[in-house]
Amino acid sequence: MAYFITLLKLFTMYFKIGLFNFGGGLASIPLLQNELEKNGFMGYDEFFNVLSISQMTPGAIAMNTATFVGNKAAGIGGAVVATFALALPSIIVILILAKVLQRLEKNIYKRAIFFVLKSLTTALILYAGYMIARATWILQNKVEIKTIIISILMFGIAYKKKINPVILIISSGVLGYLGLYIL
Template sequence: MLILELFLRFFKLGFMSFGGGYAIVPLLYEEVSGIWDVTKTQFANLIGLFELTPGSVTVNAAGYVGYQIGKIPGAVLSTIGVILPSFILMLIISSLLKRFSENELTNEVIRGVRPAAMGIMCSSLIFFIGTSIMEAGNMPKSISDPLVISIPSLSIAALSFYAVHKKNINPIWVTLGAGALGVLLVK
């Protein structure tokens, strides 16, 4: 029964994952933490690990979490569950888009979806700020609590952004370098 629940949870995630890989992270955490005992910090660390492996973050997460909960059948069904909605929707959308690509209503829908996808991605940014830059034991519980920021983590984040955005360094090299800096600086 748990394996069926895995499939259904990841199917729902796959159906709701507009905006790409990182946009789904907060929803992914909510679904995963409901059936697997994992903290936000542990989950953020796993997302970093999934970034280092080939493939989509969401598909990698589905396979890993599925395996942790239901071994190989869990991994297979979780992965199928997260991929299947996109596959079905793309079959439908590609056939419709050919017919309606010049339709003004279609273009307006697409213009409305883009900002929504950006908003969803921003929620992932907030998730990662809370688990990466802020000191894990000092997460504010309310708006009046002090904000305790890890200076080494913030420095690594800023350097990584600069390296990718301004210097066009390959994200793989930046990720490996950030990992090395993390070993040296972050305790």
């Protein structure tokens, strides 16, 4: 019985996240963190470890997180339920919106709504970046200078050179590894 309650809790939580997840994985970080802590699936530090792994593995961050958390909470069944629950609202909304947007192709209100949604998404992504920076750059009340330097360096390279993110991830890992011994 406890197993089915956990599955129901996972389904409800991830359905809610999927329903209100505007702007993709990074924009959903505040909602993900809040829901996982509130429902007792994981704390602040563990969440950011899972988030790091989810960013490095192929696929959407929220989906990877759902699969990992679901598996941790209830095994394979939990992974399937959490991942399905996260995707289900998008599937439903896309099917409905496709029909509606076809009818409103040149509607001024539609353009206004999309303008606001883009602004909201930008704000949520900036906030997620702030949360990740704070959790990564300050560990146990100590500022991690090496991490800040690597972050700024990778941002500069990504911004100026438009290098493949996989190369940036590998480069960051190498710099981090070397930084343990050099800096």
